[in-house]
Amino acid sequence: MKLKNIATEEIAALKTGVDRKTASKYIEAGQLPSEMKKKRNWSTRSDCFEAVWPTLAEMLTNAPGLEAKTLLEWLIEQKDKTPPFHFGQLRTLQRRVRDWRALHGPEKSVIFPQHIMPGKQSQSDCTCMNSLRITIAGAAFPHLLFHWMLPYSRWETVSICYTESFASLTAGYTAAIWELGAVAPEHRTDNLTAATHSFGNGREFNKSWNDFLKHHGVKPSRNNPGESHENGSVEKSNDLIKKNIEQQLLLRGSRNFTSIDDYNIFLKIIMKQRNKSRQARLTEDLVYFLPLPKRRWEAVQTLSVTVGPASIISVLKGVYSVPARLIGYGLDVDIYPKHLNIRYGRKVIESIPRLPNDRGVAVNYRHIIGYLLRKPGAFAHYQYRECLFPRLAFRKAYDMLIEQSPARGHKDYLKVLHLAAIGSESDVTAALEILMESGDVPLPDAVKKLLDLPSNAHPAVRVTQPKLGDYDRLLSTFNQTTQGELHAIH
Numbered sequence: 001m002k003l004k005n006i007a008t009e010e011i012a013a014l015k016t017g018v019d020r021k022t023a024s025k026y027i028e029a030g031q032l033p034s035e036m037k038k039k040r041n042w043s044t045r046s047d048c049f050e051a052v053w054p055t056l057a058e059m060l061t062n063a064p065g066l067e068a069k070t071l072l073e074w075l076i077e078q079k080d081k082t083p084p085f086h087f088g089q090l091r092t093l094q095r096r097v098r099d100w101r102a103l104h105g106p107e108k109s110v111i112f113p114q115h116i117m118p119g120k121q122s123q124s125d126c127t128c129m130n131s132l133r134i135t136i137a138g139a140a141f142p143h144l145l146f147h148w149m150l151p152y153s154r155w156e157t158v159s160i161c162y163t164e165s166f167a168s169l170t171a172g173y174t175a176a177i178w179e180l181g182a183v184a185p186e187h188r189t190d191n192l193t194a195a196t197h198s199f200g201n202g203r204e205f206n207k208s209w210n211d212f213l214k215h216h217g218v219k220p221s222r223n224n225p226g227e228s229h230e231n232g233s234v235e236k237s238n239d240l241i242k243k244n245i246e247q248q249l250l251l252r253g254s255r256n257f258t259s260i261d262d263y264n265i266f267l268k269i270i271m272k273q274r275n276k277s278r279q280a281r282l283t284e285d286l287v288y289f290l291p292l293p294k295r296r297w298e299a300v301q302t303l304s305v306t307v308g309p310a311s312i313i314s315v316l317k318g319v320y321s322v323p324a325r326l327i328g329y330g331l332d333v334d335i336y337p338k339h340l341n342i343r344y345g346r347k348v349i350e351s352i353p354r355l356p357n358d359r360g361v362a363v364n365y366r367h368i369i370g371y372l373l374r375k376p377g378a379f380a381h382y383q384y385r386e387c388l389f390p391r392l393a394f395r396k397a398y399d400m401l402i403e404q405s406p407a408r409g410h411k412d413y414l415k416v417l418h419l420a421a422i423g424s425e426s427d428v429t430a431a432l433e434i435l436m437e438s439g440d441v442p443l444p445d446a447v448k449k450l451l452d453l454p455s456n457a458h459p460a461v462r463v464t465q466p467k468l469g470d471y472d473r474l475l476s477t478f479n480q481t482t483q484g485e486l487h488a489i490h
Helices: 009-016 019-029 052-062 068-077 086-106 166-180 207-216 227-250 260-286 367-376 390-403 409-422 424-436 444-451 468-489
Strands: 122-129 144-149 156-161 186-189 197-200 202-203 219-222 301-308 312-315 317-321 330-335 339-344 347-353 359-362
Touching: 009 019, 052 068, 052 156, 068 086, 122 166, 122 227, 144 166, 144 227, 156 166, 156 227, 156 260, 186 202, 202 207, 202 219, 207 219, 227 260, 301 312, 312 330, 367 409, 390 409, 390 424, 409 424, 409 444, 424 444
Parallel strands: 122 186, 186 219, 317 359
Antiparallel strands: 122 144, 144 156, 197 202, 301 330, 312 317, 330 339, 339 347
């Protein structure tokens, strides 16, 4: 139309690359080509669900959660009452259901984005890590991550835990604030039982959780039950951090770690990388934060237990062994997030790793091996016998000893286990592996010979009388050498 003002219609059409008749049509209409395109408002094929749609619409009204696939399966089963249907029509029905929900479906929950202010609160949550298939020394490592973050700056940290218990919650929170070096004035959690309890139709904070946060000068906060989006910053970050860890595991080429400490270092490196770009906004957060308390609040739960005749104690839902001399005594157990301190009065007798999920059995063979040697017949049907195979080599050795001598194999094994108790477990393991690889039965004497343990008899010691003339000759040689060096210097 612009070119027509300086040239003929035919030349203008040629310059714009269209036919003269097409150009004439646009000029006469005074519209752009896109404005002249008519929208199609008719169907290109007949609607196969037209006859049954009133029935389907009524079903959706009564049960809005019904899916198109479920409705189609129902239609296929109604062969005598409806036209024949097949699964190739699923996409068509899905479009009909989608359109019905847009026009007649129930209202959906509205999420209202919030303006996040700096320095207001911190948030925490636990996320299960089992889907990442982490292993420690080749064994599966089921665990959770306690995830603590600041919604405004997105600064975050994690710590390994096994349950959403009060001890895990307080230990994770304490580790986070001491790593950060400051305390947010408010902390938000979800409605986990470690922090809240049922009260009427809602939930209230536990006294212990209130006392813990009061120690730090922090106000507790929680989302409404069933409304996890109210804790949305940390909930969304849970997914992001797991994806990040997954990517780093793929780069690493292995999901196995030599120890929990090794895995923890791996997590800390990831956290450092994620927080690197958040320092500017973190500075804004810290302006409003509180200083750390003068002392740490240790979330220690203390239980009083009595040692049973089997030299074991029950702590929460786990079973632990203690030295047999304590049978019948009352002990105090200080429960920490990752270990237990066994106390008699004020004296800590032992520190034992805490069982994951506070379930299972932790029997130390060193506590009872001396008594099993006196009563070897009790070993065969001992309730916690599997705990007396500290390594795979010990289990293989026991099987070989039983196969070689069913009558006294268990006695020989207990003697081998006693060698590990009074010496080095790793040395005994190495001796067992050497014997079994060579095809020899790992009898106690053979293991002892490899360990080169001293016998009960005192070794014969012979001391020869030195000859004083040897010292005279040695001193004479030394004096001659020294005089020669002094003469060379002069």
